[in-house]
Amino acid sequence: xxxxxxxxxxxGTRIRAARLDARLSIIERHxxxxxxxxxxxxxxxxxxxxxxxxxxxxxxxxxxxxISAPGPLNPETGVIVSPPNLHGxxxxxxxxxxxxxxxxxxxxxxxxxxxxxxxxxxxxxxxYKHAIxxxxxxxxxxxxxxxxxxxxxxxxxxxxxxxxxxxAGERVSTLELEAAGPAMAKRxxxxxxxxxxxxxxxxxxxxxxxINGATVGRAAQAGDVMALDIVERAARVFGMGIVNLxxxxxxxxxxIGGGVSQLGDLLFDPMWESIRAHCIxxxxxxxxxxxxxxxxxxxxxxxxxxxxxxxxxxxxxQDVV
Amino acid sequence: xxxxxxxxxxxGTRIRAARLDARLSIIERHxxxxxxxxxxxxxxxxxxxxxxxxxxxxxxxxxxxxISAPGPLNPETGVIVSPPNLHGxxxxxxxxxxxxxxxxxxxxxxxxxxxxxxxxxxxxxxxYKHAIxxxxxxxxxxxxxxxxxxxxxxxxxxxxxxxxxxxAGERVSTLELEAAGPAMAKRxxxxxxxxxxxxxxxxxxxxxxxINGATVGRAAQAGDVMALDIVERAARVFGMGIVNLxxxxxxxxxxIGGGVSQLGDLLFDPMWESIRAHCIxxxxxxxxxxxxxxxxxxxxxxxxxxxxxxxxxxxxxQDVV
Numbered sequence: 001x002x003x004x005x006x007x008x009x010x011x012g013t014r015i016r017a018a019r020l021d022a023r024l025s026i027i028e029r030h031x032x033x034x035x036x037x038x039x040x041x042x043x044x045x046x047x048x049x050x051x052x053x054x055x056x057x058x059x060x061x062x063x064x065x066x067i068s069a070p071g072p073l074n075p076e077t078g079v080i081v082s083p084p085n086l087h088g089x090x091x092x093x094x095x096x097x098x099x100x101x102x103x104x105x106x107x108x109x110x111x112x113x114x115x116x117x118x119x120x121x122x123x124x125x126x127x128y129k130h131a132i133x134x135x136x137x138x139x140x141x142x143x144x145x146x147x148x149x150x151x152x153x154x155x156x157x158x159x160x161x162x163x164x165x166x167x168a169g170e171r172v173s174t175l176e177l178e179a180a181g182p183a184m185a186k187r188x189x190x191x192x193x194x195x196x197x198x199x200x201x202x203x204x205x206x207x208x209x210x211i212n213g214a215t216v217g218r219a220a221q222a223g224d225v226m227a228l229d230i231v232e233r234a235a236r237v238f239g240m241g242i243v244n245l246x247x248x249x250x251x252x253x254x255x256i257g258g259g260v261s262q263l264g265d266l267l268f269d270p271m272w273e274s275i276r277a278h279c280i281x282x283x284x285x286x287x288x289x290x291x292x293x294x295x296x297x298x299x300x301x302x303x304x305x306x307x308x309x310x311x312x313x314x315x316x317x318q319d320v321v
Numbered sequence: 322x323x324x325x326x327x328x329x330x331x332x333g334t335r336i337r338a339a340r341l342d343a344r345l346s347i348i349e350r351h352x353x354x355x356x357x358x359x360x361x362x363x364x365x366x367x368x369x370x371x372x373x374x375x376x377x378x379x380x381x382x383x384x385x386x387x388i389s390a391p392g393p394l395n396p397e398t399g400v401i402v403s404p405p406n407l408h409g410x411x412x413x414x415x416x417x418x419x420x421x422x423x424x425x426x427x428x429x430x431x432x433x434x435x436x437x438x439x440x441x442x443x444x445x446x447x448x449y450k451h452a453i454x455x456x457x458x459x460x461x462x463x464x465x466x467x468x469x470x471x472x473x474x475x476x477x478x479x480x481x482x483x484x485x486x487x488x489a490g491e492r493v494s495t496l497e498l499e500a501a502g503p504a505m506a507k508r509x510x511x512x513x514x515x516x517x518x519x520x521x522x523x524x525x526x527x528x529x530x531x532i533n534g535a536t537v538g539r540a541a542q543a544g545d546v547m548a549l550d551i552v553e554r555a556a557r558v559f560g561m562g563i564v565n566l567x568x569x570x571x572x573x574x575x576x577i578g579g580g581v582s583q584l585g586d587l588l589f590d591p592m593w594e595s596i597r598a599h600c601i602x603x604x605x606x607x608x609x610x611x612x613x614x615x616x617x618x619x620x621x622x623x624x625x626x627x628x629x630x631x632x633x634x635x636x637x638x639q640d641v642v
Contacts, residue, residue: 153571
């Protein structure tokens with residue numbers, strides 16, 4: 001296969017388009033600001049312009065265009081539903097728009113699904129057939145590789161790990177609402193307002209509503225007792241979410257990305273404690289690998305290209321890379 | 322393929338062995354009591370004797386032996402770890418023992434995994450490629466068919482839906498510990514001991530420690546207010562477990578079996594309420610089918626035989642049935 005693949009990363013801040021070869025190496029790459037606030041049409045034109053810079057004129061050389069887009073989206077139809085960070089986007093049929101514009105097959109996927117594809121194709125999970133990617137930042141997202149194929153489900157809506165119900169008693173909550181950045185920030189504000197001391201107050205110049213997940217992380221890394229406690233509790237709950245994924249998927253490797261994963265051992269140590277404490281058998285974690293991602297800011301364009309060469313995630317990775 | 326398949330159901334009460342044709346129709350079937358309390362060796366001899374009654378002398382006609390066994394077990398090695406209802410069984414290499422005895426390939430699987438295989442091959446989930454089986458009785462077990470293949474994971478330990486952590490606050494608990502029969506029975510005893518009235522007291526002749534899940538179910542069906550309340554609460558939590566499976570697997574159909582599923586709408590109505598209330602998008606349940614199983618007491622021998630023809634669950638069902 002000597003064809004070329006176009007990978008597009010549509011983000012709230014940047015649009016990036018790349019041309020990759022069949023081995024998923026980036027040949028050429030362009031990017032511009034998304035500027036979604038300027039309206040849908042100008043943003044669509046910017047996407048087309050970036051693709052236009054990297055796509056060969058001879059479309060027979062192009063296997064397809066893969067797009068990483070913010071969820072919720074429908075990977076079957078290529079419709080972007082209504083992403084919070086793409087103002088004015090409501091049910092935009094991006095797949096069809098680009099297919100009409102460029103005359104090649106178009107595949108869409110969300111970032112966590114594409115991240116596991118990319119990491120398994122050429123990154124941290126290369127060579128593994130049962131792999132999970134979990135991203136923890138302002139939300140929690142997941143992508144699963146099952147026996148070398150992307151888990152999609154009936155409508156491509158599978159792998160929504162962050163929306164697992166984790167507190168099902170009087171109160172109902174989810175993994176994301178309990179363990180992601182905003183939950184940590186909210187706990188910090190509540191405790192500070194109740195009179196506890198923390199370096200976080202100084203970090204935000206006393207403006208408590210500016211405390212976010214990153215603030216808690218920075219304070220924890222600086223040794224702030226309250227921030228350390230909040231991170232540890234969130235990491236334990238996050239670990240229980242990982243326990244659920246281990247019991248359900250029995251993977252060989254879990255790749256953990258996203259801003260909160262930068263906390264390193266502050267996240268990983270309590271997470272591992274939960275795993276050891278709550279798995280029903282140590283066979284689930286004895287030889288389990290948990291690592292950070294290997295691919296940096298190009299993960300989405302590589303994942304989008306991997307989506308193309310696996311026919312939307314339906315083909316086995318080892319058949320194509 | 323005109324070969325014959327042997328399906329074995331090793332249960333705490335009964336051993337059943339059947340000869341099936343390549344279309345998974347049962348040709349011949351024998352059963353005997355397990356009598357595990359008499360010791361490991363006599364039980365193993367009974368298993369071999371039952372298989373001996375149905376296996377053709379010409380082993381070339383036999384594609385393999387499939388065994389449904391109580392978990393925990395290792396489907397890769399065929400080792401039965403230590404099932405609570407098989408007294409004296411500790412790390413018994415049942416797969417190897419039967420391979421040596423009969424000279425044909427042997428495959429082992431747990432009951433919930435084999436149930437989804439059987440129901441998808443010839444039962445309630447026939448024709449569906451994304452299907453989940455959840456059994457709710459004294460425990461909660463799961464089996465998942467993903468794009469027409471059994472979800473196994475690295476060591477075949479996947480699909481343990483009952484062990485999902487569902488309460489992750491001060492207290493840590495699982496779906497099974499919150500929603501299965503024993504949890505309902507325990508809640509009933511606690512409330513009766515606290516002075517609440519219930520028909521359940523009469524149902525067990527005042528012996529409160531004899532209240533089990535079935536007692537709660539019978540009382541609920543008879544209109545007992547406390548039992549109805551307990552079933553409804555458990556069913557809501559069970560529904561949240563289903564929500565997690567919908568978010569993670571996005572299936573077309575969920576088959577719900579096990580003793581508690583006999584409660585019908587008393588279980589299904591609150592379960593559906595949880596699904597509608599807690600799925601992040603109605604695309605997860607709008608066209609979702611939730612039904613009871615179609616296969617009766619032969620589900621395990623049929624599932625065991627399906628395991629053989631799918632090479633341990635690795636091949637796509639539609640390629641073989």
